[in-house]
Amino acid sequence: MTPPLGIILAGGQATRMGGGDKGMLRLGNATLLDHVIARLDPQVDGLALNANGDPGRFAHLDLPVVADSVDGFAGPLAGVLAGLDWAAGMGADSIVTVAADTPFFPCDLVPRLQLAGEGMNRPLVLAATPDPKRGLVRHPTFGLWPVALRDDLRMALHDGVRKVVQWSDRHGGRMAEFADEAAFFNVNTPDDLATAEAML
Numbered sequence: 001m002t003p004p005l006g007i008i009l010a011g012g013q014a015t016r017m018g019g020g021d022k023g024m025l026r027l028g029n030a031t032l033l034d035h036v037i038a039r040l041d042p043q044v045d046g047l048a049l050n051a052n053g054d055p056g057r058f059a060h061l062d063l064p065v066v067a068d069s070v071d072g073f074a075g076p077l078a079g080v081l082a083g084l085d086w087a088a089g090m091g092a093d094s095i096v097t098v099a100a101d102t103p104f105f106p107c108d109l110v111p112r113l114q115l116a117g118e119g120m121n122r123p124l125v126l127a128a129t130p131d132p133k134r135g136l137v138r139h140p141t142f143g144l145w146p147v148a149l150r151d152d153l154r155m156a157l158h159d160g161v162r163k164v165v166q167w168s169d170r171h172g173g174r175m176a177e178f179a180d181e182a183a184f185f186n187v188n189t190p191d192d193l194a195t196a197e198a199m200l
Helices: 032-043 055-061 076-089 109-116 147-158 164-170 190-199
Strands: 005-009 047-050 094-099 125-131 135-146 174-177
Touching (some): 032 109, 109 135, 109 174, 125 164, 135 164
Parallel strands (some): 005 047
Antiparallel strands (some): 094 135, 125 135
């Protein structure tokens, strides 16, 4: 399987952390973004960062920075679309997205997403973990997305669709099951950052 391009979604508003770029927070001797890049880079054929505002603040990462093309804060689907548009310009067929505030995601995330998408004409797969009460719970910022659906996604966003699962279900999206829910632990609050330090 050809590795897809990777997109790190860092366009959130980080309101529970007081605003700013959560990815720049320190975790151990590196930033959250450093941890995410280290995990994703070996799994993909190239990396870009989805973030809004001045891209110069990420210059030290030496990564392309792609901004949302949808006005207002449209959530992760806007970041997915920005990644798909960038990938189309690179001649790629697909992208895998990860969240900038989730430093422990699986080191085999990409191949397992691709495996779950085998046989699909336009593979669309979200990572999922089991929950004793809710069954399989999807992680909407961790997915494999086909470039061929970018115009459909653009129209959906302009029509007001904001929920990842709503759009992915429309296209027969599948799930790739991962056993370790802690792998998708994300840092939303100062307490979460302290928990992440303990996990590290």
